[in-house]
Amino acid sequence: MRMLRWAIFAVVGIAGAGLAALYFIPAVQDRVIAGIIDDAFSRQRDDLVGEDALRVAICGSGSxxxxxxxxxACHLVFAAGKIFVVDAGPGSWMHVTRWQVPQDRVAAVLLTHFHSDHIGDLGEVNLQTWVAQRPQRLAVYGGPGIDRVVAGFNEAYAMDRSHRMAHHGPEFLRPDLGEMEAHLIAAPDGTPLRGDEDAVVYDDGALKITAFAVHHDPVVPAYGYRFDYRGRSLVFSGxxxxxxxxxxxAQGADVLIHEAMLKTTVAEMEAAAARHGRTPFAKILHDIPDYHASPRDAAETAAEAGVAxxxxxxxxxxLPHWLGARVFLRDTGVGQVDVRLGYDGMLITLPAGSKDAVFEDLGR
Ligand SMILES: [Zn+2]
Ligand SMILES: [Zn+2]
Incomplete structure (x- = not known):
């Protein structure tokens, strides 16, 4: 007993001395910070771009x-040694930077549509990947209107590019790689994909990316995307x-990442906004349910398509706490589909040559 007491005193004493040293002695503080910095720089996630699997990370699961x-909205797809960005919602790219993803591997951005919550960080994606020494111009794919969106961001960041080139030198920040390049996805006559129409965006023999029309009227164009790589498949509803x-x-896809709106709660919010005189917010809440899907709609779609x-x-x-998550999922029991709530930091790995899906957390 006596020994134990002395042992506890010793441990508490050493811990206390260590904390005091950390709090009061600059040399100790500098040493610890140097260790943290070294550890952070040693952890670039090159493994994510391995060609052994189709992977997706959610960098934005909100609205x-x-x-x-x-x-x-923001997603990273890792396939064929490249990174494809599906939507770039405002503020989402900070996750990607923090995850230590090799940003020079970003090959293209695919926009589902041009609502602000899907495009707000497009300038950041371009800037950050340029600084990371992306070896080609950033290709940005989308429906008719993509040229206006890309030209607008290029113009908005023109001063930023000139400042950075002046400071770091054009050998490091190549002027010819600084601007994004618009790529149109459309029907053969140049109009937006509609109804059941689709278009192959990319096909190198191993990886195929297909765009298809979805129903977000009056928002046109509005697309979803399907990725097929080494026998595995991943679909975005947009x-x-x-x-x-x-x-x-989405037929037979391994993973479907689907938008979802809890319409009963949105109706409650509309009524509360009206009661409290928040008229503009009530108007928006009234208008939005007709162009979004409920969790039940998403589950039925997945079941009908045979999605795993x-x-x-x-x-x-x-969803500010666990009760919201419970309510969100309660009507999603349809067929054999495994249903999950996505979150910022969710990483899904689909290894080639298997039926497995590995879910991990990259952190926020
Ligand atoms: Zn939208
Ligand atoms: Zn949206």
């Missing part, structure tokens, strides 16, 4: 509604109400 837990085109294009794993993302409204 335009203010939510400190969830950035607006923003959509329940859509036959999505069911068709459904991940709900672009969640409306925010």
């Amino acid at each position: 335009p509604m203010s939510n400190l837990e969830r950035s607006p 923003d959509t109400a329940k859509s036959d085109s999505l069911v068709r294009h 794993h459904l991940v709900l993302s672009h969640l409306i409204p925010p």
